[in-house]
Amino acid sequence: MLFKGKVSLITGGSRGVGKAISTKLADEGADVIINYFRKKSTAQETAREIEKKGVRVHLIKANLAEADKIDEMFAEINKEFGRLDILINNAASGVARPALELDDRGWDWTMDVNAKAVLLCSQRATKLMKNGGKIVNISSLGSHLVMPVYTAVGVSKAALEALTKYLAIELAQLGISVNAVSASAVLTDALKIYASAQGLGDSVYQTTPAGRMVTPEDIADVVAFLCSEQSYMIRGQIIVVDGGYSVSPESAMKVDK
Amino acid sequence: MSVEETVREIVTRIVRRPASEFAKETTFKDMGADSLDIVQILSAVEDKYDIELEDDALTDIKDMAGFVAYIERCISENGK
Numbered sequence: 111m112l113f114k115g116k117v118s119l120i121t122g123g124s125r126g127v128g129k130a131i132s133t134k135l136a137d138e139g140a141d142v143i144i145n146y147f148r149k150k151s152t153a154q155e156t157a158r159e160i161e162k163k164g165v166r167v168h169l170i171k172a173n174l175a176e177a178d179k180i181d182e183m184f185a186e187i188n189k190e191f192g193r194l195d196i197l198i199n200n201a202a203s204g205v206a207r208p209a210l211e212l213d214d215r216g217w218d219w220t221m222d223v224n225a226k227a228v229l230l231c232s233q234r235a236t237k238l239m240k241n242g243g244k245i246v247n248i249s250s251l252g253s254h255l256v257m258p259v260y261t262a263v264g265v266s267k268a269a270l271e272a273l274t275k276y277l278a279i280e281l282a283q284l285g286i287s288v289n290a291v292s293a294s295a296v297l298t299d300a301l302k303i304y305a306s307a308q309g310l311g312d313s314v315y316q317t318t319p320a321g322r323m324v325t326p327e328d329i330a331d332v333v334a335f336l337c338s339e340q341s342y343m344i345r346g347q348i349i350v351v352d353g354g355y356s357v358s359p360e361s362a363m364k365v366d367k
Numbered sequence: 368m369s370v371e372e373t374v375r376e377i378v379t380r381i382v383r384r385p386a387s388e389f390a391k392e393t394t395f396k397d398m399g400a401d402s403l404d405i406v407q408i409l410s411a412v413e414d415k416y417d418i419e420l421e422d423d424a425l426t427d428i429k430d431m432a433g434f435v436a437y438i439e440r441c442i443s444e445n446g447k
Contacts, residue, residue: 148410150419173410205403219403 112338114139117191121145121174121231122201124153126298127248130326131198132160134334140196141166143187147173147201174201174227175219184234194238196337199228199247199270204263206304217262224266225273232277232288242285244337247274248329249292249348251356267292271348278346289336289344294352296324318353370442371435377411378431391432395425412438418445 118135122128123144132142142160146153150171157167170186172179187194203223205216228247235245251257252264253271271290278288295301318324332351335341350356368376375389382398389398395405409420418441428434 148413148419150413171414173414216401216403 111139112334113196116140116195117143117187117193118196118198118337119143119145119187119194119231119235120198120200121227122147123198124149124156124169126300127293127296127326127329128198128200129156130330131200131333132156133163134327134330135196135198135337136160136163136165136167138334139165141168141191143168143170143191143194145170145172145174145183145201147171147203174231175203175222177230180227180230180234184231184238188238192238193240194235195241195243197231197235197239197243197245198333199231199245201227202248202263204260204266206259206263207261208259209261212262220262221266221269224263225269228270228273229277232273232281236281236284236286239284239286243287245277245281245286245288246333246336247271247288247290248333249274249290251292251294251350251352253292255356274348275346282345287336287342287345289341289346290348291329291332291336292348292350292352293324293329294318294355296326296329298326318355319358320353322353324351324353370439371431373415374412374431374435374438377415378408381407381411389431391430393431394429395434416442416445418442 113135118140120128120132120135120142123132123142124146132144136142142165144153144157144167146169153169157169160167168190170183172183174180201223204220205212207216232245235243247270249267249270252260253267257264274288274290281288328351332349336344336349375386378398379386379389382400382404384398400408405425409422413420416438420441424437428437
């Protein structure tokens, strides 16, 4: 087991990609702290599933758009575990509007959850990573590829990716590795909601040269690698998990119905 | 503080409108609440009462009186 005895925090860890990451880290022996925003019953169900693997699971409800809630979350982690080895900044939200229709509150909300919270969580996690640690931030191709109504989220992910590089260099001296995983559209409930709300239909279900969509488990496998010592020399990198989608203009234009 | 008073405080704070504009028959639309406001209102109410509100339930709720009644039902069910 890669992470036996390690303590991990996965923000937004109860559903979708976050749940797959929580599950993968638990499979490898890590205790998991799952932060969630609203759906307590979903978080409790995820916790019950993961506890069966014989690891400790701890749920913390916190709105990461609020700095004081982040402080409370880390105070609770310190009280319950006294340390942290792995932080996965996975939680994301966003207002889906074209650039000209974005207002300041929608912009601030998206940036607060997707970018500022990554900084605040990383700062607080660093204090608990007494023997070094691993930080992995979850991004998306929208940081540099334009997608419908994805303006605020795309820009927030670009900020997250730049922050990943700055943190990687600054935290290297503390024995902490920082990287990001960026994915094309991942088959989750969030994607279905995004597609439905925007009337995008099946167009979000992208074909990739690898022959299928990216799954949450694909992301979780790469995150686990970045949390392992095998990736020790990888620092400040954005690892793209997209089945080759972003390097193939032909596949990016093709829609699999 | 009653549930209605608490909801009024939360809604008016988040949509940044005076409490005088909040009445039983006021709708979220009347208050100028967009989808982000509604997520934040639901989250704040959930935190306050340690309950879980269903997003879908809001489609059947016409006004603040209905919203308050729904919250009271959830609090009551949570206490059972």
